[in-house]
Amino acid sequence: MLIFALPVLLAAVLGATPSGAELYAQKCASCHGAQQWGSPDGPSLRRVGLADVDFYLSTGRMPAAVPWIEVEHRDERAGQQLPLAQIRALEAYLAPVVAGGPALPQVVAGRNADRGRELYAVNCQQCHGVGGTGGSIGRADWAPALHAATIDEVADAVRAGPGEMPRFGEQQFSQSELDDLAGYVLLMQSGQPGSGIPSSSTGPVPEGALGYLAIVVLIAFVFGFWRRESGGRSG
Numbered sequence: 001m002l003i004f005a006l007p008v009l010l011a012a013v014l015g016a017t018p019s020g021a022e023l024y025a026q027k028c029a030s031c032h033g034a035q036q037w038g039s040p041d042g043p044s045l046r047r048v049g050l051a052d053v054d055f056y057l058s059t060g061r062m063p064a065a066v067p068w069i070e071v072e073h074r075d076e077r078a079g080q081q082l083p084l085a086q087i088r089a090l091e092a093y094l095a096p097v098v099a100g101g102p103a104l105p106q107v108v109a110g111r112n113a114d115r116g117r118e119l120y121a122v123n124c125q126q127c128h129g130v131g132g133t134g135g136s137i138g139r140a141d142w143a144p145a146l147h148a149a150t151i152d153e154v155a156d157a158v159r160a161g162p163g164e165m166p167r168f169g170e171q172q173f174s175q176s177e178l179d180d181l182a183g184y185v186l187l188m189q190s191g192q193p194g195s196g197i198p199s200s201s202t203g204p205v206p207e208g209a210l211g212y213l214a215i216v217v218l219i220a221f222v223f224g225f226w227r228r229e230s231g232g233r234s235g
Contacts (some may be wrong), residue, residue, distance in 0.1 A: 006226060011082075017086060021095025023027060023082075023086055023090050027082075028063060042064070046098070046099050046100045047100035048160075049101020049102035050091055050094075050095060050104040051104055052098070052102065052162065053090070054104055055156035055157055059081075059149075102169070105152075105156065107151055107154075107175075108153065108179055108183075110176065110178075111183075112185055114186055115180045120181060124181075127143035128143050129145075131188065132188050133147075134146070141163070141164050146188070151185070154181070155178055156183050158178060158182070203214055
């Protein structure tokens with residue numbers, strides 16, 4: 001391992017970006033394997049797609065602090081999230097290996113905030129919350145908050161479907177829909193006009209609670225009406 005680390009340390013001293021192969025050997029191979037086939041400490045990277053690789057690296061989830069333990073949005077001071085130049089070097093090195101999965105998406109903030117809000121309400125809100133605050137999705141799984149997500153990270157997640165998140169390809173989200181959705185998430189973060197809270201769906205728990213409340217009110221109304229009618233007939 002020291003032999004692998006020497007080129008990286010030398011490059012750091014000289015101010016140069018290590019090659020993708022050097023970075024992979026020093027930061028990734030111990031978990032994902034020298035040939036990217038995975039190991040007991042990490043999954044295979046074969047055919048996962050650049051969108052998946054970019055999501056995990058750009059959010060700081062990888063390189064992992066501990067095998068199978070991911071922490072999002074760690075900054076460089078924590079010694080984990082890589083500088084952008086190193087992320088790009090790793091992606092260039094891994095591109096032939098991960099080919100076959102979702103490609104790195106190119107996305108710009110969409111112009112249709114209303115459609116972005118509708119797409120978010122139908123497809124994202126149930127897990128990530130009305131305001132993008134995240135929440136439990138069952139067992140020990142948790143949908144992360146979106147407050148710190150960049151537009152590229154949102155697009156990566158939509159295309160790659162990391163963790164428990166479903167993968168949305170071109171058939172589910174066209175390029176323009178992806179632009180609108182990612183743009184809406186940015187609006188929601190900033191609280192700018194046009195980022196109104198989605199209201200078409202608030203997820204299974206709130207909607208279930210409202211349903212039960214409506215049933216209770218209906219029962220109380222019917223019971224009260226029946227008592228009045230019964231009292232009138234007996235008098």
